[in-house]
Amino acid sequence: MTFTIPTDIRRLDPQAVAAESDQIKKNAHIQYLAQENRVDVLDLLHDKGTGHWGGSSSVSEILTTLYFDGMNIRPDEPEWADRDRVVISKGHAAPMIYTVMAKRGYFPVEELDSLRQINSRLQGHPCMRKLPGVELSTGALGHGISVCTGIALASNLQKRETWTWCIVGEGCLNEGESWEGIMTAAKFKTNRFVVLVDHNKVQLDGPCDDIMPLGSLADKFRAFGFTVADHSYDGHDVNAIQESLAWAKSNDTSGPLCIIYDTHKGHGVDFMSDNYKWHGAPIGVDDYQSARPQLVETLKELEASL
Amino acid sequence: MSTTTAPQKIALRDAFGAGLVELGKTNEQLVALDADVSSSCKTAAFGAAYPDRFFNCGVGEANMVDIAAGLALGGQRPVCSTFALFLVLKGAEQIRNTVCYNKLPVIIAGGYGGLSDSYDGASHQSLTDIAVMRSLPNMTVVVPGDANGVQHALEQGLEMDGPLYLRLSRNPTPVYSNTCSEPLTIGKIRRLRSGSDITIAVCGVVTNQTLEAVDILDQQGVSAELLEVHTLKPFDTETLIASVAKTGRILTVEEHNVIGGLAGAVAECTAQHHPVPMKTIGVQDCFTESGDYDELLDKYGLSTQNIVAKAKELLS
Ligand SMILES: Cc1ncc(C[n+]2csc(CCOP(=O)(O)OP(=O)(O)O)c2C)c(N)n1
Numbered sequence: 288m289t290f291t292i293p294t295d296i297r298r299l300d301p302q303a304v305a306a307e308s309d310q311i312k313k314n315a316h317i318q319y320l321a322q323e324n325r326v327d328v329l330d331l332l333h334d335k336g337t338g339h340w341g342g343s344s345s346v347s348e349i350l351t352t353l354y355f356d357g358m359n360i361r362p363d364e365p366e367w368a369d370r371d372r373v374v375i376s377k378g379h380a381a382p383m384i385y386t387v388m389a390k391r392g393y394f395p396v397e398e399l400d401s402l403r404q405i406n407s408r409l410q411g412h413p414c415m416r417k418l419p420g421v422e423l424s425t426g427a428l429g430h431g432i433s434v435c436t437g438i439a440l441a442s443n444l445q446k447r448e449t450w451t452w453c454i455v456g457e458g459c460l461n462e463g464e465s466w467e468g469i470m471t472a473a474k475f476k477t478n479r480f481v482v483l484v485d486h487n488k489v490q491l492d493g494p495c496d497d498i499m500p501l502g503s504l505a506d507k508f509r510a511f512g513f514t515v516a517d518h519s520y521d522g523h524d525v526n527a528i529q530e531s532l533a534w535a536k537s538n539d540t541s542g543p544l545c546i547i548y549d550t551h552k553g554h555g556v557d558f559m560s561d562n563y564k565w566h567g568a569p570i571g572v573d574d575y576q577s578a579r580p581q582l583v584e585t586l587k588e589l590e591a592s593l
Numbered sequence: 594m595s596t597t598t599a600p601q602k603i604a605l606r607d608a609f610g611a612g613l614v615e616l617g618k619t620n621e622q623l624v625a626l627d628a629d630v631s632s633s634c635k636t637a638a639f640g641a642a643y644p645d646r647f648f649n650c651g652v653g654e655a656n657m658v659d660i661a662a663g664l665a666l667g668g669q670r671p672v673c674s675t676f677a678l679f680l681v682l683k684g685a686e687q688i689r690n691t692v693c694y695n696k697l698p699v700i701i702a703g704g705y706g707g708l709s710d711s712y713d714g715a716s717h718q719s720l721t722d723i724a725v726m727r728s729l730p731n732m733t734v735v736v737p738g739d740a741n742g743v744q745h746a747l748e749q750g751l752e753m754d755g756p757l758y759l760r761l762s763r764n765p766t767p768v769y770s771n772t773c774s775e776p777l778t779i780g781k782i783r784r785l786r787s788g789s790d791i792t793i794a795v796c797g798v799v800t801n802q803t804l805e806a807v808d809i810l811d812q813q814g815v816s817a818e819l820l821e822v823h824t825l826k827p828f829d830t831e832t833l834i835a836s837v838a839k840t841g842r843i844l845t846v847e848e849h850n851v852i853g854g855l856a857g858a859v860a861e862c863t864a865q866h867h868p869v870p871m872k873t874i875g876v877q878d879c880f881t882e883s884g885d886y887d888e889l890l891d892k893y894g895l896s897t898q899n900i901v902a903k904a905k906e907l908l909s
């Protein structure tokens with residue numbers, strides 16, 4: 288079976304979304320696009336008989352907002368030295384990462400069909416040496432914060448004005464290396480480096496509180512020397528995400544920053560949301576048929592505000 | 594070594610530290626990282642000379658490797674240094690998944706290689722690093738034997754388009770290569786002596802003991818060809834095979850477990866291209882212990898006499 292982009296939903300022209308100059312309109316369009324991406328990821332995962340729906344859905348609005356507005360990037364020139372960089376340390380969100388990147392113009396949307404297939408550039412977890420635009424090969428959890436600290440140190444050393452964004456989930460924050468990286472970024476007062484926590488409170492094996500309780504993340508980051516936004520943001524609300532990015536950008540000389548987003552793993556489908564079983568399970572026919580209409584219904588609601 | 598004056602002795606770590614400072618003068622991309630042992634591994638001098646380009650990451654080797662990778666992604670040329678044992682084993686997953694998988698130009702400089710952290714004992718002695726580093730795709734593995742070798746490997750490593758594992762050593766050891774016609778060239782075996790009866794392959798500071806053994810063998814009428822296999826990967830198959838085709842036998846000498854290091858690389862090569870009888874000298878897959886460095890080398894078989902004896906066994 289070959290995956291084709293379904294035409295039963297209204298599709299935005301992603302280039303137009305990226306180019307939109309009216310901010311209110313742009314935010315509404317990003318909100319819509321993020322939900323459209325969710326439908327596309329669900330379709331793709333069902334079609335390919337593979338998983339990682341939960342963590343993909345969770346990060347949809349954060350990624351779509353960054354790629355379509357938050358970052359200074361040139362998809363047609365992925366090696367541009369003055370680009371902002373995002374490392375998605377939770378590399379298992381690959382289906383969403385690829386969907387957002389394709390729409391942003393890094394590669395043809397049709398190529399999504401090759402996800403996880405032999406000879407594809409779309410590896411199960413992103414590979415920077417295969418797919419231009421991927422800033423770091425991820426998949427093994429826990430590397431992002433350290434590597435981004437290094438990227439940001441280089442940017443600071445070279446007196447560039449670029450931003451380095453690192454998206455982590457709880458899994459990365461279970462890893463001791465992340466906290467070593469956090470201490471290091473704090474020690475060197477790394478500017479324009481932001482850790483974005485996709486805080487959906489569910490891991491692979493169960494709820495975080497059962498697997499490895501993280502306690503108050505804001506307090507932990509603060510104690511380790513980061514400047515943390517004074518409240519968490521709704522990670523499924525593009526306006527809130529935009530506010531959080533504006534907060535970061537107004538703190539460009541405050542050393543390393545942290546923003547915590549309240550999100551839901553598997554967001555958008557009632558029986559999948561907050562349920563660890565949908566971390567990596569493939570989506571069979573019955574579940575697909577119950578899930579998709581829910582996503583489409585929300586999309587239709589969002590259409591009204593376009 | 595038939596010279597009458599004793600050769601100059603320089604520790605590889607000192608050559609490394611001085612080399613970094615020197616290269617830092619002209620190479621502005623060069624940055625160094627250490628994990629709270631910069632005074633031991635000698636990156637401290639680089640830190641004093643170029644404080645903006647030195648990052649002491651504290652005792653967190655895995656994190657340090659990834660920070661170095663990030664600096665490389667950002668366009669710098671990082672050299673990441675700490676004790677070989679901790680760098681290679683605590684940083685293994687980072688070296689594999691970040692540095693090697695992404696083919697990043699990071700120099701992984703393992704100080705205190707082999708038994709050279711002798712008094713600290715087995716917890717600090719690095720005898721598996723070559724095996725681990727050699728098995729990682731994209732990694733180049735170089736084990737210099739003297740100060741000149743370190744300098745040359747460092748210069749060449751900073752021009753490479755990918756990672757380099759550079760194994761260093763703690764104690765002052767003789768500079769044997771001043772009289773060599775060619776510098777250490779990464780990827781190319783250096784022939785230190787020509788001979789026809791037996792090939793001896795060596796890497797690292799025990800090249801000194803091996804040179805002495807070759808002189809003794811010579812006095813006893815055995816013509817040994819000595820190959821300095823400083824680059825364990827990529828392996829110079831051509832030079833090695835030409836030598837064993839001539840001599841018909843090979844002895845390997847290394848300050849490493851006999852599993853997976855030089856012996857492994859040589860056996861993989863000869864077994865496929867030109868099988869010959871072989872013997873290996875190295876640590877016999879055991880945990881080692883504290884003591885004077887030279888006494889430890891002797892105890893674990895890396896003495897001039899043992900090299901002579903093993904060569905003769907192979908000849909008989
Ligand atoms: C080092 C490492 N250990 C284990 C895994 C297997 N694994 C993949 S995702 C995951 C849990 C991730 O949880 P979280 O970061 O909260 O992701 P999200 O809920 O956002 O999908 C685990 C254990 C891995 N990829 N890397």
